[in-house]
Amino acid sequence: MKKFFTSKMKKSNWLVYAGVILAFVVFQVMSGTGALSSTMEGQLVPVCAYVVMALSLNLTVGVLGELSLGHAGFMSIGAFTGAVTAAALEGAIPNSGLRLLVAMIMGALLAAVAGVLVGVPVLRLRGDYLAIVTLAFGEIIKSIITNLYIGMDSTGLHCSFLNLNFTMQDGKMLLNGPMGVTGIEKISTFLSGFLLIMVTLVIIFNLVNSRSGRAIMALRDNRIAAESVGINVTKYKLMGFVISASLAGAAGTLFALSQNTIMANKFDFNTSILVLVFVVLGGLGRMWGSIIAAATLTVLPELLREFSDYRMLVYAIVLILIMLATNNPTLKGWFARIFKRKGAEKE
Amino acid sequence: MLSFLNHLINGISLGSIYAIIALGYTMVYGIAKMLNFAHGDIIMVGAYVCFFAVSSFQLHPVVGLLLAIIVCTVLGTLIEKLAYKPLRQATSLAVLITAIGVSYFLQNAAQLLWTSNPKLFPDIFNGAAIKLFDGELIITVSTLVTIAACIVIMILLTAFIDKSKTGKAMRACSEDKGAAQLMGINVNRTISITFAIGSALAAVAGVLLCTTYPSLVPTTGSMPGIKAFTAAVFGGIGSVPGALLGGILLGIIEIMAGAYISTSLSNAIVFAVLILVLLIKPTGLLGKQIREKV
DSSP, rough: OOHHHHHHOOHHHHHHHHHHHHHHHHHHHEEEHTTTHHHHHHHHHHHHHHHHHHHHIIIIIIISOOOOOOOOOHOOOOOHHHHHHHHHHTTTTTOOHHHHEEEEEHHHHHHHHHHHHHHHHHHTTOOHHHHHHHHHHHHHHHHHHHHHHEEEEEEEEEEEEEEOOOOOOOOOEEGGGGGGGOOOOOOOOOHHHHHHHHHHHHHHHHHHHHHHHHHHHHHHHHHHHHHHHHHOOOHHHHHHHHHHHHHHHHHEEEEHHTSSSGEEEESHHHHHHHHHHHHHOOTOOOOOHHHHHHHHHHHHHHHGGGGGGGGGHHHHHHHHHHHHHHHHHHHHEEEEEEEHHHHHHOO | OOHHHHHHHHHHHHHHHHHHHHHHHHHHHHHHHHOTTHHHHHHHHHHHHHHHHHHTOOOHHHHHHHHHHHHHHHHHHHIIIIIIIGGGSHHHHHHHHHHHHHHHHHHHHHHHHHSSSEOOOOOOTTTEEEEEETEEEEEEHHHHHHHHHHHHHHHHHHHHHHSSHHHHHHHHHHHHHHHHTTOOOHHHHHHHHHHHHHHHHHHHHHHHHHHOOEETTTTTTHHHHHHHHHHHHHOTTTOOOHHHHHHHHHHHHHHHHHHHTOOGGHHHHHHHHHHHHHHHHEEEESOOOOOOOO
């Protein structure tokens, strides 16, 4: 913590913190005065979870420079670990905030373990092959959780795979295979979501500004050059990847504990892609971009509600147009000229 | 033993479909170096076109197939022209996200046009089947047609790439775009042709897929698309024989895992095998090892 205050922070990082705090205060006041519609109110915690997901994936894609198509897998691990932990500890820890914290730490830890398991062999692969293995990992996690049964009664925890082969007299099912976790007590609050975003930002900014962060970025920019000046490839890649995985796990817990039910199908390839869209639209390596993109695009389908059936179609078109506008050299030059002219007029 | 043979044949049939889809992925990747995530949804469009031609307009299935091929080729070329061509100089991630946008677009357009109610694809072959060993070994005609179609497509495509002038241009582009351009090859046109061929193949795959698995919804193409993509990587992306090998192996593994281990785990097993293969041979089964130069 000492290092956090003494290290020279970039001005833009402080702006990101300030922006997040400001947004939190504004939305908290709005929800307090009833200015938010009930659907928007329900979106607050999921938005926080997706912001953390986007930040965590930005660490992998933007800072580490590896394309991951299975980030929802880590989110899934965090979500189910968190939901099961929270349900199991319902009697042991009556304080919901503390229970959420414990559940989140468990979710992050298990996701980190998965991150090590996937990362050690996988980070040897390059480029698109890494992408496909992470995709495969996400699908495997989905299948495994769909076939997992966990129950708890007075004698303790019961667990089985593929088939439900234990019986309980007085207990309850914590995880019921394809039906997922049902009847979750919603203990995630907007405040906890906000705190998780802040913690994530502190972790990422400190990592990026540290010696390890510079090593990670050096590997991204030129692996061979970095390796030849003595940077340990596996160590630093794994470090970035595991931190990213554990943050995704925490986001998963936050998300799960704001829903009534979660099923493994929720965290499929499409979710991974959705988060990747946030990251790329927000800008690789730009944390504030990820935050804005994740928040806007999570709420956008709700805002497009008046288009009803057409909203996802509009969403797709908007996505394509934004990509074309920001990446096509002709259009980019065109935009640059317009903004330049505007700037000149001001002068 | 006979049931094993049955599963093997089913696996090869499913694998043939994966192989045809994987060809589209692998060719586009080999030349444009992009992952075309909308490929799976072109399969779906092809299947819908054939479905409406056969069941609503009472056309002959072959006509339906031809229509599907034409529509998909036009659609593929159009998508390439509108969405991918402006991004030729952009980073591969930007193109990837655009492809995802196109995929969303196609899925949602299909949902609006044809609703998400599953359509039962007509049984083109009237369930005809060859029964051997007192009916213990059943080979449906659709299985035979699928496998035959895969073989024919492979032979034609290999001949096209090896012998024709356009094929030569494609090979040149995949090796070095700049040098190809200097030799007077129209790189943009070659990429467009690749997309057209890939989309035509997707239409064939869509129709074949729906003769085997007749329930047709707007998301029909996405899972086979992802699996075919893994098949392409499995065999070594960018390699045509690799796509065939990867597709068939993937199909067999999937059916066998479903039959002997667990249906609900078959996907997990397929992907686990993929990870193992990539760990042992990081460029896929038939992929070329590219040496890194400093």
